[in-house]
Amino acid sequence: MEFKKYYLDLLMVPLSFTISISYHLWLWHKVRTQPLSTVMGANAHARRLWVSTIMKDNEKKNILAIQTFRNTIMGLTLMATTSIVWCCGLAAVISSSYNVKKPINNTIYGAHGQLMVELKYVTLLVLFLFSFMCHSLSIRFISQVNFLINCPEDSTLIVTSMYVSELLEKSFTLSMIGNRIFYSAMPIMLWNFGPALVLLCTSTMVPVLYNLDFLFGDSKKRKTMTY
Template sequence: MEWRKWYLDAILVPLALVLMLCYHIYLFFVVRTHPFSTILGINSRGRRIWISAMIKENQKMNILAVQTLRNIVMGATLMATTCVLLCAGLAAVISSTYSIKKPLNDAVYGAHGDIAIAVKYLTILTIFIFSFFSHSLAIRLLNQVGILVNIPHLDSNPSGEFYLTSEYVSELFEKGILLNTVGNRLFYAGFSLMLWIFGPILVLLSVLVMVFVLYHLDFVSSSSNKEKQRIGDCRRASDLPSGGDA
């Protein structure tokens, strides 16, 4: 009898989480092996070039660098604040005895007893806590990048000893962006899990839609790859000497 109440939750929700995890493992693998077939890999390369340009043209570009980093930090701060507010609301619901803890008992598929409700809210709360943790670490690293990127002549060290280089700042910047991305993806997963309150079927449907949308946002389309290949071939052809000059 107890299994009849839990079997949908025990099958569909882990399946949805595994699907989300497998997609991001595949995305990580593609970014590592074929970075320019993904938006993340292309943007990573662009950020490294941007950091190098900001350091070389420090006197001209320092305001642009500070404003750009400030905008990124403001976005991460907004997400971290939202996670804290959601965690506070979920904690208040868990600790209360209000009837919202048992919504639509007769209409919800899956388990909806006291233990099930506690598991649902605690799972969602844990996801948002980790999202806040990722965003807060990202803010810390991005603030440090904002300081280091404005040091003039970062790579010039008369003694020849390593202390600060543009590569180090780029690595710091990439770690901050990675943590910000992880926080965002955990936030998306938390919103899908919030539908678990109304049943596990909605969780699976939400994750399927989310993976479909993220796939089209994370990967470069085949037409774009063909266009890049065509442009590269044209550039290589233009570099060759023409037959009439022989």
């Protein structure tokens, strides 16, 4: 009898995670093999060209670089702050003695036990903590780039445009991962209203992300181009 309370959660929630993880693994494969067919690969290529241009004409464009990174750091700080605020709120809910499941116990499908409710909130807490960590590390790398991009290329070939580009790409990669983890918390939030909404939300998000992640013009030409 206990299984009847949990079978929807055991079926739909892992299926939702499988769909999301499979899509992002496939996206990662496309970024590695056909980078210019994806928005992330095309943007990475453009950022490398931008860094090279800024460092070659540093005296005229150093202010532009600083302003660009300042705006980027502000956006990353906002996401990191939002994630940690959510963590604090969830920690308060988990430690509270208030039983949040009673008002919706009889109106939704799926398990409603205390253990399941705690599992939902702990999952959300872990996701937001990882999102905060990724955004914090992204700020760290882009802060380093903010200093290095104004350095002239030295004779030892250590501070080069390639090195600065690599640091910048690490920052944007961490930012992207943090954003995707943050977005993945949306289906888990809907888990409080039933496991069916988790699967429905993920099934809706994946096509939306696909249209945002891929470039569709001149696809044949992009498939033949790699880094």
